[in-house]
Amino acid sequence: MDNGNAAAIAMRRKAAIKAAAIGNFVEWYDFVLYGLFSTTIAKVFFPQTDATTGLLATLAIFGVSFFARPLGGFLFGQIADRLGRRRSLLLSVLLMSIATLALGLLPGAAQVGILAPILLLLFRLTQALAAGGEYGSSTSYVVEFAPDHQRGRYAAITPVWSYIGSFVAVAVSLTVILTTTPEQLLSWGWRLPFLIAAPLGLLGLYLRIRVEESPVFQELRTSGSVEKTPIREALRTSKKPLLIILGWSMTNATAAYIMSTFLVSHMAAKISVGIGQSLIVQLVLWSVLGIGCTISGRLIDRVGRKKVAVTCAAGLALLAVPALAMLENSSLLQSVLIITVLALLYSGFTATTALAMVELLPPAVRASGAALSYQLAYALFGGTAPFLATWWVSLGYGLAPGIYLAGLSAISMVVAMVGIGNRRKSVSSEPDGPGDDLLRPSSAEEVDPSVTA
DSSP: OOOHHHHHHHHHHHHHHHHHHHHHHHHHHHHHHHHHTTHHHHHHHHHSHHHHHHHHHHHHHHHHHTTTHHHHHHHHHHHHHHHHHHHHHHHHHHHHHHHHHHHHHHOOOOHHHHHHHHHHHHHHHHHHHHHHHHHHHHHHHHTTOOOGGGGHEEEEEEEEHHHHHHHHHHHHHHHHHHSHHHHHHHHTTGGHEEETHHOOOHHHHHHHTTTTOOOOHHHHHTTTOOSSSSHHHHHHHHHHHHHOOOOOOOOHHHHHHHIIHHHHHHHHHSSSOOHHHHHHHHHHHHHHHHHHHHHHHHHHHHHHHHHHHHHHHHHHHHHHHHHHHHTOOOOHHHHHHHHHHEEEEEEEEHHHHHHHHHHOOOGGHHHHHHHHHHHHIIIIIIITTHHHHHHHHTTOOTTTHHHHHHHHHHHHHHHHHOOSSSOOOSSOOOOOTTTTTTTTOOOOOGGOOOOOO
């Protein structure tokens, strides 16, 4: 390949990565705000209830909205596999930004009564629809641009930038909390981070309009291999990969929302840590996740997928219960240390998930199949985790959230041992079946020695 061609490919790859990354930043900045302000939203939209009941009602909407995520995965996955990854990404970031802006403008129960929580649910469902369409398409898009020997680090780009978006959401929220009185926060302060969604969404949309289609999808289109009914075809030909992704992603989803949503509201309401301090812990969480996921992506390229996956799942299974138990009476510094350990283990989950979603599925059904399994895991496990954890703790079962997370981690460890291989698989042709290389160790030839962590 001549230097001009190589430079052109590098430029297209860089533009694509930038657009996908910024889009994920915008999507997840928007999406995590609801969980961060769950205690305040409960007071605005459920003022007639006691604090715990109002919080449970708010988290119930949080959980119910997750059942729209598989629908979003279905709709946007169809678009990505039939019309192109780029078009799906444009629509998802636009829809998310509109829904988040609407949440920031919603009147509370004091103004419109029962209509307030109904509208809250409607726009939260819209957010979830957009989020369901983003991850599968975005991950497919990024990894399909990646050099074969660097797929781990490229797969990590999608979750890393979602963590950066989450970090900024927490930082903006913390700034609002520290610069407003409790009365101002309840009246209008909580709305400000949601309103910022509008300019952020325009930025994401602008960057995505300017990029070209994934080379793998272009190849599908040129060869006439675009699948007309990708979901049906995925369910017909890729049942085992879909189940593997589901079995691995269920812990990914549960850990994400136990750490990011349940712990914020729980630490603020039940432990001697204020909302401001609990958000500081969140800043640490997203920082560690971003760094840990970056490292995990490079480790995947060096030592293999299975080793990273099994190690992280085993660690989370062993430490989930003692870690959450210690958080009950921990100081701010102790909370930070505990969250750091959990986040480092969890970061290996996210990098492995992103890569498995692409490598285990054939390109013609990749976005649809990945989104279906991944978002189903988030609907069944992630969206319900904060509600279940809060409910269990309110009943006096303080260790239940940790036991739940540990049990799921143990199951996912078995899934990784059986279903995630170490070898790289082609992303531009029909991949090997998930069992073809499961027990083969990675070899020196399979990792480019020039790639450094």
